[in-house]
Amino acid sequence: MSASSSTSRRERWIIAAALAVIAAAAWIWMIREARDLTVTGMCECLGMEMGGWSAGALLPLFLMWAGMMVAMMLPSATPMILTFAAVSRNRRRQERPFVPVTIFVAGYVAIWTVFSLVAAGAQWLLHREALLSTAMVSRSAWLGGILLLAAGVFQFTPLKHACLSQCRAPLEFIMTRWREGAGGAFRMGLEHGLYCAGCCWALMGLLFVAGVMNILWIAALSLIVGLEKFLPRGVWLSSATGVILTAWGAWLIAGSFGLR
Numbered sequence: 001m002s003a004s005s006s007t008s009r010r011e012r013w014i015i016a017a018a019l020a021v022i023a024a025a026a027w028i029w030m031i032r033e034a035r036d037l038t039v040t041g042m043c044e045c046l047g048m049e050m051g052g053w054s055a056g057a058l059l060p061l062f063l064m065w066a067g068m069m070v071a072m073m074l075p076s077a078t079p080m081i082l083t084f085a086a087v088s089r090n091r092r093r094q095e096r097p098f099v100p101v102t103i104f105v106a107g108y109v110a111i112w113t114v115f116s117l118v119a120a121g122a123q124w125l126l127h128r129e130a131l132l133s134t135a136m137v138s139r140s141a142w143l144g145g146i147l148l149l150a151a152g153v154f155q156f157t158p159l160k161h162a163c164l165s166q167c168r169a170p171l172e173f174i175m176t177r178w179r180e181g182a183g184g185a186f187r188m189g190l191e192h193g194l195y196c197a198g199c200c201w202a203l204m205g206l207l208f209v210a211g212v213m214n215i216l217w218i219a220a221l222s223l224i225v226g227l228e229k230f231l232p233r234g235v236w237l238s239s240a241t242g243v244i245l246t247a248w249g250a251w252l253i254a255g256s257f258g259l260r
Contacts, residue, residue, distance in 0.1 A: 008089060015085050015101060019078050026071035033064065034213040037135070061123055064213070065116035072204075072222045073112055073196065076167075076229050080192055081105055083170035084185075087178070099185040107189020108196070115197050119204065123212065136212035141256040144209045148249030151202040155242025163199035164238065166192075167229050200225050206245075 085101040092098040126132045131140050138144040154160055166173055173195075177188055203221055210217040224241055228234040 008086070011085065011089060012082060015082060016078065019074060019081065023071055023074045026067050026074070029067055030071050030213070030218070031215055033067075034215050037213050057127075058120055058124055061120035062117055065119045065123075066113055068207075068212075068218065069112040069116050069204075070109070072218060072225065073200070074109075075222070076226045077108055077192070077196065079230070080167070080170040080173065081108075083174050084188070087174050088185075097180055099182050103182050103185040104189040104192075107186040107191075108193040109189075110186075111190055111193025111197055115201070115204070123208070126208065132208065132212075136208075137214075138209050141252045145249045145252035145256070147205050147209055148245050148252065150249075151206055152242045152244070152246030152249055154202040155238045155245065159198060160202075160238065161235065163195045164228060164235065166195040167199055168234060199228070 081101060081104065084104045088098040088101060123132065123136070126143075131138065131143050133139050138147070173192065174188070177191060179185070179187055203225060206221060207214075207217065224237070228238050228241075231237060
């Protein structure tokens, strides 16, 4: 094995290990938060008063969502991040301009940070309208049914498949969208984050159905997201998931009319 090949493999393992540590830390934090939520209740756990939902509640909700998105989405982005690192490493070896992989990752995380802010705002409004319980679970069959139906139908849309195809082809994405400099790398991270969010936003909305901090539900959604991107026939999984979610949503809504 050549020295350059050995160095490349070592760098790849270092980056993968760093991503794994960050994701693991986020999962550990999330599990602890979920445990505290069970013991003390949501309002106490997030530092909010039971008397109402002020604008100050947005910050703890945002931090909760941001940590959750790191735990859920960073593992599924690992192939893209490693591909960017490999291309950048080859450019460095050829004495061409390159940038650290951290800038690309920062762009990716920035998109999910914005998503977390939107999700926190949505949760704040749902709590204000008493549509979520103190355990962050939907109180309304209509709300749960609509979220499930929307996520199920979205699995079949051209937008879903277009975004998923970009996430499933890391090398093609990097080679066709390469931009020079730190600003270019950050923009590439933003673009990948947009495709990733475009692919998964409806699934993330399902956290309001079974519990925003329901660890088993979070793990199941994370697994679906990862398998859609990694499996050779991930598109088929998307379709199967769509059928299940659509049927589940219709079942909930039918129940609200007393039809089951």
